[in-house]
Amino acid sequence: xxxxxxxxxxxxxxxxxxxxxxxxQRLAFFLLKATADxxxxxxxxxxxxxxxxxxxxxxxxVTEDDPCWICSDANRDRKKILVVKEPGTLYTIERTGxxxxxxHVMLGAISPLDGIGPDDIKIAGLLKRVDxxxxxxxxxxxxxxxxxxxxxxYLTRLLKPFEVHVTRIAYGIPVGSDxxxxxxxxxxxxxxxxxxxxPPSSK
Numbered sequence: 001x002x003x004x005x006x007x008x009x010x011x012x013x014x015x016x017x018x019x020x021x022x023x024x025q026r027l028a029f030f031l032l033k034a035t036a037d038x039x040x041x042x043x044x045x046x047x048x049x050x051x052x053x054x055x056x057x058x059x060x061x062v063t064e065d066d067p068c069w070i071c072s073d074a075n076r077d078r079k080k081i082l083v084v085k086e087p088g089t090l091y092t093i094e095r096t097g098x099x100x101x102x103x104h105v106m107l108g109a110i111s112p113l114d115g116i117g118p119d120d121i122k123i124a125g126l127l128k129r130v131d132x133x134x135x136x137x138x139x140x141x142x143x144x145x146x147x148x149x150x151x152x153x154y155l156t157r158l159l160k161p162f163e164v165h166v167t168r169i170a171y172g173i174p175v176g177s178d179x180x181x182x183x184x185x186x187x188x189x190x191x192x193x194x195x196x197x198x199p200p201s202s203k
Contacts, residue, residue, distance in 0.1 A: 006032070058129070060105035060122050062087045070094075070103060077101040079136040081129065083155065085109050085143060088180045093141070098188040101139075104129065109147035110154055116147075118154060126155070130162050140168040140197055141190075143179055156197055168197040 006028060013024040031039055055061070056068035063069065070076065070090075080101030084090050090103050108121040129135060138159055142148035156166050169190040179187070 055105075055107070058125070059103050060087075060107050060125070061090055061103060075100075079134065080139060081126070081135055081137070082139040082141055083126065084141050084179070085148065085151075086180070089141065089178075092180050092182070092184075093187055093191070096184045096188045096191075098191050101137075106142070106151065109142060109151040111147040111150070114147075121151070123155070123158065127158060127162075130159060130164050135164055137165040137167060139191075140166065141179060142168075144177070152197060166197050 009031065010021070010024045010028045013019055013027050014021065016024075019027070031042070034042075052064050053062050054064075054066070056063045056066055056071055058067045058071045061068045061070060065072070077100050081104050082093070082099060082101055083104045083106060084093070085106050085108065087105055090105060093099055104122070104126045106121045106123070106126075108116055110116060110118055110121065126138075130138065138155075140152045140155065142152050152168060159166050182190075
C-alpha cells in the first residue's frame, strides 16, 4: 500500500491494544471527517496525558496530583490495601463502589518467560507501607493467570513476617482473563467472597 499520510495514521492507530486493521480504518475515517478543532482537541488530550499524568509516589496510580486522590482521601479505610497489576484494574474496581480501602498498583507481574522479575515491579513500596502504615489486611486482586499466581505467591511469602492478614478475591472470572474486563457485579461478589491465600511453602 502506498505510504500516504492517511495510511500512516492507520498504522499508528493499530498500535493501540485491541485495534486491528478494520478498527484503525474506522477511527482514521472518523478523524478525517471530524472538524479541525475536534481533531486538535483529541491530539491535545493525548499530549496532555503524556505531559501531566504520572504515577502516585505512594500507590503507583496514574494521577496529576501527588499523592493521588485515593491516597489523599481521609475517608478511605486506611487499614486495607488492595493489590492490583495495573491502574486500569483499579479504576474498574472503583466503578463498582464496593471497595473503600487503599490500593497498591504493581505495574506488572512476575513472569520469567517475559524477563520480568520481582525487581521489575513495585514490591518494595508495598512492603514499606505494610511495615509503616499499620496495614491490617492486604487483598490480592491479580489476574488469574500464571504471572498473577506467581506474583501472589511471592508477595504472600514476603508479607508473612509482617503478620498482616493476606487475602485474595474470589474469582467468578474465567482463568486467563483480565480483571479489567469483568462486569461490575462479578467484581463486587469477588471482593465480598475473598478468602485467605496460603500457597504451599517453598522447599
